[in-house]
Amino acid sequence: MPDLSIDVVAKAAGVHRSTVSRAFSRPEAVKSETREHILRVAEGLGYTMSPLAQALRRKTSTFIPLIVPDITNPFFAELAKTMTQAADERGYQLLLCVTNGDPAKTDGYFTAMQAMYAPFGIVAPSTKVDTEALKRFDFGHKVVVIDRVEGDDAVPTVTVDSRRGIMLALDHLHGLGHTSIGYVSGIAGTHTAQDRMDAYLELTAQSGSTPLVLDSGSDLDAGTRGAEHYLEMDSPPTAIIAANDMVAFAVISALGQRGVRVPEDVSVIGFDGLALGARFNPALTTIQQPIADMGHIAIELAEKQNADGSVDHIVLEPQLLVRGSTSGPRK
């Protein structure tokens, strides 16, 4: 592969390299006739521009980092999927950055993205986002966060309406005849997690029942602990809301190991709407987040911010997805 630089194309097409450059990146600045000729020649040679060289000169690249705590978590995986899609639809390349919840790594990724002239980045946090920390890196580099942030200021966000989601879950369960409904958090740290829990607490109280938090831990073992807690109770709830699908899986699994059946003995509803839920045993009833939309919107927000400086906060509507893990309470 004879090194294919812009100059060899230029020579082959009989023009100067700046013309080739323009033919690619500013088509309207070149006579259409010439442009087509150049493009044809380039095509023939199998030439593509070097994103590196471009980025270096332009001081802006097409690398966009997606910072997630754990790609193993299907929620982030689905997010990553739709985002890679959305990204390369627009000519970006997604850089997957996995932090394992380590803030130091997050910082590292930020400086790296800075150095690579990333036009912006997407953060799906596992902790409350430190807006100040973000600002430190905000010299021309924008970030959009997939979570709510405190103070509502400089950084665009996209989230789903947690309260509305919990309300949907509660309504569904009430409609089925449940009156005693427990909650397992299993996630903590993000504002979203907080919001879901708060919504549960408030809405339950409002409806006259007493909230019943089976576990508020932040790891996946919350499922196990929640199940144990459930078993110890004199009159356990007839339904359980899990803060997200993964926790719901864990709860059902732990319950199952102890002989409690879902939904026969207790209904369980999750929150996320993972594709995986459809293959669970039983298929999981859940509050579905429009993950695909979130990915696209995150990128749109970032581009919009870059273009006109506007900072939006998009809140999406969740949807109830009824599958097999909920039913009427046992008499």
Added chain:
Amino acid sequence: MPDLSIDVVAKAAGVHRSTVSRAFSRPEAVKSETREHILRVAEGLGYTMSPLAQALRRKTSTFIPLIVPDITNPFFAELAKTMTQAADERGYQLLLCVTNGDPAKTDGYFTAMQAMYAPFGIVAPSTKVDTEALKRFDFGHKVVVIDRVEGDDAVPTVTVDSRRGIMLALDHLHGLGHTSIGYVSGIAGTHTAQDRMDAYLELTAQSGSTPLVLDSGSDLDAGTRGAEHYLEMDSPPTAIIAANDMVAFAVISALGQRGVRVPEDVSVIGFDGLALGARFNPALTTIQQPIADMGHIAIELAEKQNADGSVDHIVLEPQLLVRGSTSGPRK
């Protein structure tokens, strides 16, 4: 952030930029005194080298693409996780490339990685790898494949011993007293999938039983179809081997919806050893692949190939992981 180039550091340290360059990338070529001074100054300014500029000049970067068909599949997610880890332990940045099984995209990613001077790439395929296609891009760019390849030649691979895995599963099931054992493929395309199925077929025949393939489709609905097939049988098998964990999940879920219980009515064993399996209902017995090892080894193989041109084919040992989805056959 006053643009921090190598020149400003050079000026600040009172040396030429080439000395700064050497201080970073070839420390032994600079008087230790000078070097330390430079490093100190750089540190003070908060300077880091531009990976872009480096790559452009050196014609080799630290970007390493990981090409997977679907990050939503937990197997690839776990792989991606350990690989990002392994990658940035060695100073690389992993570029996640999701193909959705589209070979055209794979091609696109290859040319992109070529353009970015990636020192090598990792491919976890969803189809039989076309070695020839790889070669087209092999001008200085190496690839390691997470699957077996035909012909065994120029490309390094890492896989687990499929036959051994199936043997482990079969032994476990036999030990439990099962004699009639079915198989659901649910994946197809890769050599690995082929190998697992072949191993099942052979080993079953060898032990005198007749193989019983419930479904050999390649999508996840194989689970559903397999379950239906199972239900239609006069004397269904007492145990089922699924070609991978995801399919096992699907099978158990589909079976559950039709009132068949695992492991009471039928035992199911998966293949992969996903962390998720521990949270399934019931927790999934499975053949565990050493995914973390695979990630590290893949990178090592690539580096080794770059260094001394050697092409290795590593075959790892799978392990039986007994959890709750298998038990003795019902009388």
Added chain:
DNA sequence: ACTGTTATTGCAACCGATCTCAGCAACCGA
């Protein structure tokens, strides 16, 4: 025919490093 646009294209500096080559000082043995 002459001057004032406007459309195209070439020139050359520049982005932030790396690397070969050359220069220079200190050091070595004779």
Added chain:
DNA sequence: TCGGTTGCTGAGATCGGTTGCAATAACAGT
């Protein structure tokens, strides 16, 4: 003291593009 290493640093070309500016061509208007 002198030629011959050896060690360290500076110069300047180069990687593959981009872009402001100048040059030329083409086209109007009068």
